[in-house]
Amino acid sequence: MATHYVPEDFPDLVTALAASASGDTIVLDTSAALPTHDYTCALDNITIEAADGRVPVLDHTGATTAGLTITGDNWTFTGITLRNRVAGSGGSALILNGTTGHNFVACTFEGSVRALNGEGGGFTGNVYRCQFRHISVSAINTALAVNVDSCLFLRCRGSSVEIDTGNFVNCTLVGCGGSGTVAYAAVIKNSTAQDCET
Numbered sequence: 001m002a003t004h005y006v007p008e009d010f011p012d013l014v015t016a017l018a019a020s021a022s023g024d025t026i027v028l029d030t031s032a033a034l035p036t037h038d039y040t041c042a043l044d045n046i047t048i049e050a051a052d053g054r055v056p057v058l059d060h061t062g063a064t065t066a067g068l069t070i071t072g073d074n075w076t077f078t079g080i081t082l083r084n085r086v087a088g089s090g091g092s093a094l095i096l097n098g099t100t101g102h103n104f105v106a107c108t109f110e111g112s113v114r115a116l117n118g119e120g121g122g123f124t125g126n127v128y129r130c131q132f133r134h135i136s137v138s139a140i141n142t143a144l145a146v147n148v149d150s151c152l153f154l155r156c157r158g159s160s161v162e163i164d165t166g167n168f169v170n171c172t173l174v175g176c177g178g179s180g181t182v183a184y185a186a187v188i189k190n191s192t193a194q195d196c197e198t
Contacts, residue, residue, distance in 0.1 A: 005029050005051075013048070013058060014039050020046065022072065028056035028080065036060055036082075040069040050079030057081040058093075060112070066091035067112075074101035084111040092116075096123035096142075104130050109139065118142030122164070132156055142166075145186075159183050 001023040010016035012034045016026045022044040028034070029051035036058045050056050058080060060067035067082055082093040092114040096102060098121025109115035110133040116123070122143035130151045132139040137158040140146060145166040153160050153171065158178040161168060168185040177197025182188060 001025070003027060006034065006056075007032075017041050017043070017046070022046070025049065027051050029054055031055045031057075033057040033059045036067040037065045038069070039067075040071060042071045044072040045074045046072065047076045047078070048080060049077070055079070055081060057083060060084055060091065060093065066095055066117075067093045069095040070099055070102075071097075073099050076103040076105070077107050078105045079107065081108040081110070082112070082115070083109070084113075097121035098123070100124045100144075102126075104128065106130065108133065110134055112136075114138045114141060116140045116142070116146075118144065118146075127151060132160075135160070138162060148185075153181075161185070 003025045004010060004016045005027050006013055006016050007030055013036060025047040027049055031054050037060050058067055093109050093112045094116055096118045102123055102125035104127045106129045108131045113136050115132055115135050119141050124144045125146055127148045128150060133154045135156040139153055139156045140161045140163060143164050146163045147167045150170045153173040153176050155175040160176045161182045162184055164184045165186045167187040168182055169189050171191040173181055173193040173196050175195045181196050
């Protein structure tokens with residue numbers, strides 16, 4: 001297991017992932033926007049985290065392109081922003097179909113059609129202290145159990161959160177709407193919805 005730094009060791013995240021092995025850690029020691037257009041990675045147990053004092057941004061800016069497609073298991077993202085700068089455009093920030101054990105801590109997702117997309121095979125994991133802003137179709141979409149805790153959903157559309165048998169606790173939804181705000185969760189508690197359609 002190795003630790004790689006962007007940009008000290010590699011110029012961007014995609015190059016760092018291409019040179020990594022399962023179990024490695026990638027530290028984003030930059031607050032710059034890093035492109036992640038339609039890149040697929042099959043590694044397991046990868047950690048991607050912000051360096052102290054940094055707020056790195058992973059951008060997928062095409063009209064239909066996704067950001068990362070992860071086919072491996074047990075990834076952890078900490079302190080990262082994933083966005084598409086054209087709201088309602090840009091596919092999925094992360095595609096996680098058929099994978100397990102992912103953790104998202106203090107991350108921000110904004111402007112994509114879907115943020116965490118497990119449509120199809122689904123994914124499992126935990127989403128803690130994350131923000132979802134202006135996601136046009138689905139902030140979290142999985143047919144498997146995901147626990148969502150202490151998250152903010154701001155003006156997300158469609159079915160904002162679809163988590164099959166997962167827990168949805170201590171969350172706030174503001175201005176969300178569409179076909180359903182939270183669907184299929186096993187437990188919903190200590191959460192509030194303000195100015196939501198459904």
